[in-house]
Each structure stands twice: as C-alpha cells, then as structure tokens.
Amino acid sequence: MVQDSIRTLQAQGHKATKPRKLVLEVLEETEKPLSPYDIKRILRARGKYLNHVTIYRILNLLCSLNLAHKMLSSGGFVKCSLDAIEGCHRFMVCQHCGAIQEFADKELCQEENDFAQNFGFHTEHHLSEFSGLCSQCYRK
Amino acid sequence: MVQDSIRTLQAQGHKATKPRKLVLEVLEETEKPLSPYDIKRILRARGKYLNHVTIYRILNLLCSLNLAHKMLSSGGFVKCSLDAIEGCHRFMVCQHCGAIQEFADKELCQEENDFAQNFGFHTEHHLSEFSGLCSQCYRK
DNA sequence: GGGCTAATTGTAATAATGTTGCATTTAGCC
DNA sequence: GGCTAAATGCAACATTATTACAATTAGCCC
Numbered sequence: 015m016v017q018d019s020i021r022t023l024q025a026q027g028h029k030a031t032k033p034r035k036l037v038l039e040v041l042e043e044t045e046k047p048l049s050p051y052d053i054k055r056i057l058r059a060r061g062k063y064l065n066h067v068t069i070y071r072i073l074n075l076l077c078s079l080n081l082a083h084k085m086l087s088s089g090g091f092v093k094c095s096l097d098a099i100e101g102c103h104r105f106m107v108c109q110h111c112g113a114i115q116e117f118a119d120k121e122l123c124q125e126e127n128d129f130a131q132n133f134g135f136h137t138e139h140h141l142s143e144f145s146g147l148c149s150q151c152y153r154k
Numbered sequence: 155m156v157q158d159s160i161r162t163l164q165a166q167g168h169k170a171t172k173p174r175k176l177v178l179e180v181l182e183e184t185e186k187p188l189s190p191y192d193i194k195r196i197l198r199a200r201g202k203y204l205n206h207v208t209i210y211r212i213l214n215l216l217c218s219l220n221l222a223h224k225m226l227s228s229g230g231f232v233k234c235s236l237d238a239i240e241g242c243h244r245f246m247v248c249q250h251c252g253a254i255q256e257f258a259d260k261e262l263c264q265e266e267n268d269f270a271q272n273f274g275f276h277t278e279h280h281l282s283e284f285s286g287l288c289s290q291c292y293r294k
Numbered sequence: 295g296g297g298c299t300a301a302t303t304g305t306a307a308t309a310a311t312g313t314t315g316c317a318t319t320t321a322g323c324c
Numbered sequence: 325g326g327c328t329a330a331a332t333g334c335a336a337c338a339t340t341a342t343t344a345c346a347a348t349t350a351g352c353c354c
Contacts, residue, residue, distance in 0.1 A: 064304095067342080106275045134288070146270070204332090
C-alpha cells in the first residue's frame with residue numbers, strides 16, 4: 015500500500031509530499047518496471063504534471079529506503095513489496111505481459127551466497143531476475 | 155581469447171573487421187563492465203577512433219551471439235567467458251575494484267528454476283548478479 | 295487559522311546516451 | 325586487382341540524465 019510507504023518515509027524524517035504520493039501510486043498501480051520518463055508520461059496523461067528532475071530524486075530516495083527497486087535488465091523501477099532477505103532481491107518478469115512479481119526464499123539466498131563464498135567472494139547484495147512466462151500467459 | 159570470438163563470428167558468416175577486433179580487445183583487457191561510450195573513450199585514449207554508432211552495433215552483435223553480455227545493474231557490457239548453463243548467467247561484481255567474474259553451477263540454476271516453477275513461472279533466462287568484495291579486496 | 299523554515303520541487307541549461315537514414319569504406323570472394 | 329554485400333562513418337536528431345539555483349510547500353510553532 016502507498017500509505018505504508020508514506021509512513022516509512024515519514025518515520026525516517028522525510029515529508030509526505032504530493033509528488034511522492036503520485037509516484038508511489040503509479041508504481042503501485044502499474045506493477046511493471048517504469049523508467050522516470052514513463053512515470054512522467056503516465057502522470058501527464060492523467061493531467062498531473064511532475065518535473066522529471068523531481069521524479070529522478072523521488073526514485074532515488076525510494077530506492078535508498080528500499081521502498082522501490084531498480085530492475086536489473088530493463089533499468090525500470092518497481093515498488094518493493096517484500097523486504098530483502100539476506101540482502102537478496104528476486105524478481106520474475108513475464109516476457110509476454112511485462113508483469114513483475116517479487117519473491118523471496120531464505121534458503122535459496124543462503125545457498126547462493128555460500129556458493130559465491132566458495133569462490134572467495136563476500137556477497138553484500140544479490141540481485142536475481144528471471145525472465146520467462148507467468149502462469150497466466152503460459153496457459154495461452 | 156579474442157581469436158576465439160573472431161572465429162565464432164566468422165563461423166556465423168560475419169566479417170572479422172578492425173572495429174570488431176578493437177572492441178573485443180578492450181572488453182577482454184578491461185574485465186569490467188563497459189558502456190559503449192566507455193569503450194569509445196578508452197580507444198580514443200589509445201589514438202584509435204571508432205564511431206559510437208559502430209560500437210553500439212558491434213555490442214548488439216556480440217550479445218546476440220553470446221560473445222558478450224549486458225550486465226544487469228550497471229547496463230555495462232562484458233565479454234562472456236562461459237556458456238550459459240540452463241539459460242542462466244551469473245556474475246560477481248566487486249564493489250571495490252569493479253572487477254567482474256562469471257561463474258556457473260548447473261545444480262544451483264536448476265534449483266532456482268524449480269523454485270520459480272513452484273510459483274507457476276516458466277523461466278527462459280535467468281540473470282543473477284552478486285555485488286560484494288572479491289577475495290583480493292576483502293583481504294585489504 | 296497564519297507565519298516560519300528547512301526540505302522539497304520546479305526551471306533552465308547542459309551533458310550524456312541512443313537511434314535512424316544514408317553515404318562511404320572494406321573484408322572476403324572470384 | 326576488381327567486385328559486391330556487409331560493415332562502418334557521418335549527420336542529424338531523440339531520449340535520458342545531471343547540475344545549480346530560484347520558487348514553493350509540508351510540518352511545526354504559536
């Protein structure tokens with residue numbers, strides 16, 4: 015919910031401004047990775063105007079608070095629906111409908127980090143992105 | 155080796171041109187994700203000039219032949235050193251020195267795809283990126 | 295409610311990155 | 325060496341991203 019994100023913002027000493035609410039609403043409704051300019055275009059189509067500089071700043075803020083996430087392959091932004099587990103974010107992106115779904119599995123993350131450790135690599139963050147077909151699109 | 159990539163190019167009916175060799179050399183030597191303009195700048199510093207349009211086209215070609223790979227988080231390009239396993243590419247990126255290392259594990263990839271399958275998701279490609287510290291930088 | 299102030303947003307200018315159509319050059323072939 | 329399709333270069337343009345500074349506003353006080 016947008017309200018949850020707003021509360022998190024305020025809890026960290028940030029203001030609950032109109033532009034921030036608008037960006038969060040668009041991310042929440044769209045459920046697909048959006049670039050800053052995508053967001054600008056969507057809002058403009060609704061008669062709302064936000065400067066692109068503002069959108070960049072808002073997205074940076076949201077990412078720094080883990081309220082949004084920058085997708086790996088496309089560079090688009092999505093609203094985070096889950097907390098990171100062991101510093102790991104995992105997304106499925108449907109090649110057909112573009113929908114994204116975030117998911118998490120503590121065990122899997124641990125295994126992956128252990129694997130890297132065997133190469134002498136000390137993992138801090140771990141991003142993982144699946145592309146394929148979601149259950150709905152697969153049935154068609 | 156650059157020579158291997160060149161041979162692959164020719165085997166697929168593409169020409170072994172100077173620009174293509176130059177781009178492959180830079181990718182091979184640098185061992186870090188590079189944007190098209192990064193490559194242009196590096197070459198220019200060596201007194202070689204390549205048009206940025208040419209570099210874009212070469213990188214697209216290399217990616218389509220799986221000779222290079224576009225990194226997830228940065229969007230930079232790297233030379234592929236391993237074949238994809240089960241459609242999975244896995245990279246470690248050192249936050250300190252920027253070096254990247256590609257690695258692969260059939261079992262792990264299988265587990266990840268199975269995991270997605272449990273959510274009804276049919277995976278075609280799987281990109282995974284670790285950021286942290288490589289063994290050398292960790293010791294410091 | 296009205297005023298205050300730091301935080302936030304908007305503006306304008308510019309830089310950086312990507313894309314397209316067409317002219318020129320070149321690798322691989324005879 | 326000459327030929328031709330493939331590849332590169334060029335020019336113009338579109339899109340995306342960043343910076344410094346001016347204007348606005350949310351949250352707080354009374």
